[in-house]
Amino acid sequence: MARPGPSEEGWLGGQILIAMPSMEDPRFARSVICLCAHSPEGAMGIVLNRTIENLTFDDLLKQLEVTPVPPQRRIRLHAGGPVEGGRGFVLHTQDWSSEGSLTIEGGFALTASVDILKAIAGGEGPRQGLLALGYAGWGPGQLESEIAGNAWLSVSPDEAILFTEEDQDAKWRRALAKLKVDPLLLVGTAGRA
Secondary structure, three states: OOOOOOOOOOOOOOOEEEEOOOOOOOOOOOOEEEEEEEEOOEEEEEEOOOEOOOOOHHHHHHHHOOOOOOOOOOOOEEEOOOEEEEEEEEEEEOOOOOOOOEEEOOOEEEEOOHHHHHHHHOOOOOOOEEEEEEEEEEOOOHHHHHHHOOOEEEEOOOHHHHHOOOOHHHHHHHHHHHOOOOHHHOOOOOOOO
16 A cells, blocks of 8 residues: 555645644744645645844855856745754745656645756846755654644744745744744643544
């Protein structure tokens, strides 16, 4: 019998993960994550609400020798998670793609090639996007265990949650509001009926 894939029942690829207020891991406290892939092999996502302040898009283009600098268009840089912090990923609308783009449920894509940076710098590329350095990763069964332990809520994505420029707390509250949840009413323990 074949195992279900990421878009099949039980897998959360394409969903937004929202850290519960009780999240103790400081790397993920009040984080909002776009879950790009989820399967029996594990999960991978991009943190949406941790901007990088000490590096600009122009600086990154100079380091990668991508022209033009200054670019015709810019995109915000985010700390995408604690795994492979030197590796870049662009989470974007599906109106642009390249051979290496990963399609994400809900009409979005993830591209890790320099081609997308060249397109954006040249004034082209996707309509909306954010550049993440690093990603959040979970091994087999790890995310499911964290969800069962009441560490995460999930909600369907929308462009406002993915791409609106907001500080960490405002984006976290926006994601919770989509669920019609008041963070002050959430408890950090899971119960059994």
